[in-house]
Amino acid sequence: MDKLTKAEDTYTFDDFLIKPGLSSIEPKDVTLKTQVSTNFNLNIPIVSSAMDTVTESQMAIALAREGGLGVIHRNLTVDDEVKEVRKVKLANELTVKEVITISPDETAEEAKAIMDMEEISGLPVVDDNDVVVGIISRRDIKPLRGKYLHNKVSEVMTSDVVTISEGTETEKALDIAYENKVERLPVVSEKDEIVGIVTMKDILKHKQYPNAARDKRGTYLVAAACGPFDIDRAMALSDAGADIIAIDSAHGHKTDIIESVREMNKNVESDVLLGNIATAKAAEDILKAEINGIKVGIGPGSICTTRIVAGVGVPQLSAVSSVADVAEDYGVPVIADGGLRYSGDIAKALCVGANAVMVGSLLAGTKESPGEMTIRNGRKYKQYRGMGSLGAMTGGVGAGKDRYFQNSNSSNMNSTKLVPEGIEGVVPYKGAASQIIFQLMGGLKSSMGYVGADSIKQMHEKAELVHITANGMLESHPHDITITNESPNYNPRS
Numbered sequence: 001m002d003k004l005t006k007a008e009d010t011y012t013f014d015d016f017l018i019k020p021g022l023s024s025i026e027p028k029d030v031t032l033k034t035q036v037s038t039n040f041n042l043n044i045p046i047v048s049s050a051m052d053t054v055t056e057s058q059m060a061i062a063l064a065r066e067g068g069l070g071v072i073h074r075n076l077t078v079d080d081e082v083k084e085v086r087k088v089k090l091a092n093e094l095t096v097k098e099v100i101t102i103s104p105d106e107t108a109e110e111a112k113a114i115m116d117m118e119e120i121s122g123l124p125v126v127d128d129n130d131v132v133v134g135i136i137s138r139r140d141i142k143p144l145r146g147k148y149l150h151n152k153v154s155e156v157m158t159s160d161v162v163t164i165s166e167g168t169e170t171e172k173a174l175d176i177a178y179e180n181k182v183e184r185l186p187v188v189s190e191k192d193e194i195v196g197i198v199t200m201k202d203i204l205k206h207k208q209y210p211n212a213a214r215d216k217r218g219t220y221l222v223a224a225a226c227g228p229f230d231i232d233r234a235m236a237l238s239d240a241g242a243d244i245i246a247i248d249s250a251h252g253h254k255t256d257i258i259e260s261v262r263e264m265n266k267n268v269e270s271d272v273l274l275g276n277i278a279t280a281k282a283a284e285d286i287l288k289a290e291i292n293g294i295k296v297g298i299g300p301g302s303i304c305t306t307r308i309v310a311g312v313g314v315p316q317l318s319a320v321s322s323v324a325d326v327a328e329d330y331g332v333p334v335i336a337d338g339g340l341r342y343s344g345d346i347a348k349a350l351c352v353g354a355n356a357v358m359v360g361s362l363l364a365g366t367k368e369s370p371g372e373m374t375i376r377n378g379r380k381y382k383q384y385r386g387m388g389s390l391g392a393m394t395g396g397v398g399a400g401k402d403r404y405f406q407n408s409n410s411s412n413m414n415s416t417k418l419v420p421e422g423i424e425g426v427v428p429y430k431g432a433a434s435q436i437i438f439q440l441m442g443g444l445k446s447s448m449g450y451v452g453a454d455s456i457k458q459m460h461e462k463a464e465l466v467h468i469t470a471n472g473m474l475e476s477h478p479h480d481i482t483i484t485n486e487s488p489n490y491n492p493r494s
């Protein structure tokens with residue numbers, strides 16, 4: 001009896017609304033910049049789930065372009081997961097390492113032939129020591145006719161060449177290219193030797209996604225999931241350039257996991273996130289592993305059955321709030337993982353102290369999510385499944401199957417012996433992830449306007465909540481109408 005009277009009251013998204021406050025903030029003027037781990041910032045507080053129907057390189061690239069972060073799932077061999085990380089990192093390399101050059105003693109005709117063959121429009125000119133002495137482009141060659149084509153490259157090239165040094169930050173490179181109105185910037189070593197080239201095409205790609213989440217070198221940020229004891233995978237992901245490694249466990253609050261992750265952290269360069277947890281005590285304990293971020297959520301996910309199968313969990317708004325209160329004292333960011341259905345839920349998670357949210361179902365079914373599209377009754381769908389579902393455990397390399405395969409003779413895998421904590425299904429096809437992100441961030445900005453918060457930090461400090469009843473929630477959804485036109489940001493709960 002004592003246990004029951006001592007039980008805490010806990011809440012989730014539908015139990016609260018955000019109180020409107022005096023505001024001088026226009027939604028369009030707010031900043032959504034946030035910290036996702038101690039060493040990395042995002043430009044929007046959205047992280048995609050490490051699930052095999054949500055995040056591989058395509059989703060991670062799409063999200064990074066919008067300013068968020070994708071976490072590559074771990075239902076892949078180490079090699080395949082590494083490949084996905086590399087694809088994201090290479091998607092926007094500013095410096096093309098292998099550069100095709102020409103000697104100043106060659107002819108203009110030879111320069112033209114190389115450009116035609118390689119399908120490029122300019123060549124850095126280098127001497128015998130690889131030192132850049134000029135640059136020659138199609139524009140330099142175009143006016144040449146007949147015998148003039150036999151002119152030496154040194155006579156035709158631009159010798160006043162604008163170069164940048166290795167390690168020049170993207171923004172700086174952009175400024176230099178624009179100020180000098182040049183289309184390509186050779187990258188040179190301290191001794192002026194050529195090491196690469198940055199082209200206008202790359203630069204424009206950067207301009208196309210001004211809000212993208214990038215590292216210092218200008219490549220897209222990417223995270224990758226790893227099991228708590230898989231040190232080889234963690235090191236391979238770190239070597240491949242994963243900015244963040246997300247340690248993925250249904251129960252991060254475990255002594256052997258905390259020990260293992262503390263060791264792992266010493267051996268990898270990437271930031272390390274640990275999850276999932278749902279209590280303040282867990283936050284205190286896992287922070288001892290000196291991690292760079294915490295992921296919160298036991299069982300709130302749309303495909304999760306943990307709370308039903310194990311009877312364990314904490315409603316998500318309470319879980320996030322209690323973890324965030326502890327993490328704030330340590331300066332460690334918190335990601336609210338799972339259960340988000342609407343942009344308003346994202347706003348509520350931020351209100352109680354989350355720095356970012358992780359979403360699965362909201363991004364499942366998009367063009368960039370892995371998996372085939374199917375058509376049923378004339379409507380398009382894509383698969384979405386829990387990582388602890390039968391399909392995920394028996395498909396791929398079977399992340400999660402150690403625990404669920406409780407009979408522990410894993411050499412004799414038999415799906416009837418698995419105890420799943422997730423389900424498999426389909427969600428409607430939604431088109432490009434960028435459209436979904438646009439609506440979600442629009443809703444969040446609106447929320448911040450109502451609160452009078454111009455940043456996520458202000459949202460933490462200023463936003464107040466009101467506790468509502470089930471009737472309050474009924475009143476909140478559309479009612480007394482048959483919806484005839486689907487809205488891009490509202491799906492009636494089925």
Ligand SMILES: NC(=O)C1=CN([C@@H]2O[C@H](COP(=O)(O)OP(=O)(O)OC[C@H]3O[C@@H](n4cnc5c(N)ncnc54)[C@H](O)[C@@H]3O)[C@@H](O)[C@H]2O)C=CC1
Pocket residue numbers: 050227228248249250251254257276297298299300301304306338386387388399400401402403404421
């Ligand atoms: N957020 C959530 O509520 C849940 C998420 N999942 C997802 O399913 C996938 C598989 O997760 P895991 O089974 O954790 O992977 P896993 O089988 O690789 O387990 C990793 C480690 O977590 C610990 N662990 C997991 N469940 C435990 C439990 N009930 N009691 C004690 N220790 C436990 C064990 O030390 C285990 O070795 C992951 O992608 C995970 O995120 C699964 C269940 C719940």
Ligand SMILES: O=c1[nH]c(=O)c2[nH+]cn([C@@H]3O[C@H](COP(=O)(O)O)[C@@H](O)[C@H]3O)c2[nH]1
Pocket residue numbers: 049050051276297299300301302303304305306307337338339340358359360361362385386387388389421422423
């Ligand atoms: O209990 C669970 N069994 C599972 O099989 C499972 N797979 C994923 N997840 C977690 O759910 C999150 C995604 O939730 P949403 O679809 O609600 O965004 C994800 O980000 C995960 O935290 C699982 N939880």
Ligand SMILES: [K+]
Pocket residue numbers: 299300301302303304305307
């Ligand atoms: K659930």
